Amino acid sequence: MSHPANALPGPPDREAEDAFGSSGRGYWVRLRTLVLLRWTAILGQAAAILVAWRYYAIDLDLALCLLVVGAAVAVNVAAEIAFPLNTRLSDRAAFLTLLFDTSQLALLLYLTGGLNNPFALLILAPATIAATALPARATVFLGTVTIALVTILAFVHQPLATRDGAAITVPAIFGFGYWLAIVIGVVFLGLYARRVASEIRMMSEALLATQMALAREQKLTDLGGVIAAAAHELGTPLATIxxxxxxxxxELDDRPDLQDDARLIRDQADRCRDILRSMGRAGKEDLHLRSAPFSALVREAAEPHLGRGKVLHFDLGDEPGASDRQPQVLRKPEIVHGLRNLVQNAVDFARAEVWVDADWGERDLTVTISDDGRGYPTHLLGRIGEPFLPRRRDDSADRRPEYDGMGLGLFIAKTLLERTGARLSFANGSDPFLTEEERPARSGAVVTVSWPRGRIEVTDTGGLGENRPIVS
Incomplete structure (x- = not known):
């Protein structure tokens, strides 16, 4: 089958939006951030008005201009009084805040020459902020309002002149250029900022999922250590019992009823001993096996998927007589979990068989995982390993609907393995245009993981860790 590139649930559905356009991504913008930005704008507006009126003798309706600036001051003061500044705004509240800022600046530009005012460019700011923090519908609406206001200002505004009556205008072609530049700026900066912010958010979500996966693996390792310690400490009291x-x-031959109870206690003690012995063995494997032969590490990663209805073929170089040349490698949770994710992906989308091969040379250690499925979608092959990949409508959702094709599983595996120094490459085993008869056995997805030997090879210690002197 076609690989959707992961088998893990993705983040909340970005298409499920309410009437306002919210997709569950709200409460990202702090009120304090917008309040500080508005105070900065207020200081800049007041300074520009006073300098233009006092030093350049621009004929402005000073009272109306300062009244518009005062409206922004009143809104800021009211916000600081009514709400804690660490309040995070909902999508609707952030949208209304930015809409007010756009309208206030447009009104101020109307009073100060419209697009003849060189500060008209600042009307881009609210729309750009919306593109980074608000849902698409709210961003498009605010951008449309901004373009509409700029268009109105191009034709309707108070003329700009000095107090001696000299008009301050720009040629019509320059006025059209200013209008066009602002419109293009709203569209371009909005799309650019939204794209960058979206990628940053997706990467943050994916890295969080990666950290959670690694933390889970580490907790399992720590749990194994606790089990081993419990098995060791409880062994003596159970033997005494x-x-x-x-x-x-x-001694209770003459009391058969009590003798049966004593035998029951003995049998249950034996049962506890057996349980703790098996648990302790697993715990020691998790806690103390700091290094292992390369083939053993690969087998451990694939082991949970051996009984899932697909045949796994191993070529790990661990045939008799070859073990003495096998490298010993660090048994890191990142390696185990990353390889396990890759094997899981192969097993999930193989028709019947999966191949896991290990090889090593003087410089590199390599693991190759392939299957007989349909391979990766060709339109995503260059992007495998990115989180939250898009999915075409004709992909494998109808064949395997529980997979949402978001790429998170392979991203986690790739991130964890690259953290250990690995390099990953993704390919398909055959040309998608071949017929079924022409396709080779390993016709599906192929993942190659390669490490420089020095990154994970252990040369100075055995599999059970370092011996330490006993300090009395």
């Missing part, structure tokens, strides 16, 4: 219960059973 068994000896004491056996002695009681022998």
């Amino acid at each position: 068994k000896i004491a219960s056996a002695e009681l059973a022998r």
Whole structure:
């Protein structure tokens, strides 16, 4: 089958939006941020008005201009009084705040010459902020309002003149150029800012999922250590209980009812011993095996998927007589979890068979995982390993609907393995245009993971860690 590139659930559906356009991404913008930005704008507006009126003798309706600036001051003061500044605004509240800023600046530009005012460019700011923080519908609406206001200002505004009556205008062609530049700026900066912010958010979500996966693997390792310690510490009291219960059973020959109870205690002690012995063995494997033969590490990663209805073929170079030349490698949770994700992906989308091969040379250690499925979608092959990949409508959703094709699983595997120094490459085993008869056995997805030997090879210690002197 076609690989959707992961098998893990993605983030909340970005298409499920309410009537306002919110997709569950709200409450990102702090009120304090917008308040500080508005105070900065207020200081700049007041300074520009006073300098133009006082030093350049521009004939302005000073009272109306300062009244418009005062409206922004009143809104800021009211916001600081009514709400804590660490309040995070909903999508609707952030949208209304930015809409007010756009309208206030447009009104101020109307009073100061419209697009003849060189500060008209600042009307781009609210629309750009909206593109980074608001849903698409709210961003488009605010951008449309901005373009509409700029268009109105191009034709309707108070003329700009000095107090001695000299008009301050720009040639019509320059006025059209200013209008066109602002319109293009709204569209371009909005799309650019939204694209960058979206990629940053997706990467943050994916890295969070990666950290959670690694933390889970580490917790399992720590849990194994606790189990091993418990098995060791409880061994002695359980042995004492068994000896004491056996002695009681022998001494209670004349009390069959009590003798049965003593034998039951002995049997249950034996059962506890067996359980702790098996748990302790697993715990020691998790806690103490700091390094292992390369083939053993690869087998451990693939082991949970051996009984899932697909045949796994191993070529790990661990045939008899070859183990003495196998490299010992660090048994890191990142390697185990990353390889396990890759094997899981291959098993999920193979028809019947999966191949796991390991090889090593003087410089590199390599693992190759391939299957007999349909391979990766060709239109996504260059983007495999990115989080939250888009999916075409004709992809494998109808064949395997529980996979949403977002790419998170392979991103997690790729991130964890690259953290250990690995290089990953993704390919398909055959040409998608071949017929079924012409396709080779390993016709599906192929993942190659390669490490420089020095990054994970262990040369100075055995598999059970370092021996330490006993300090009395």
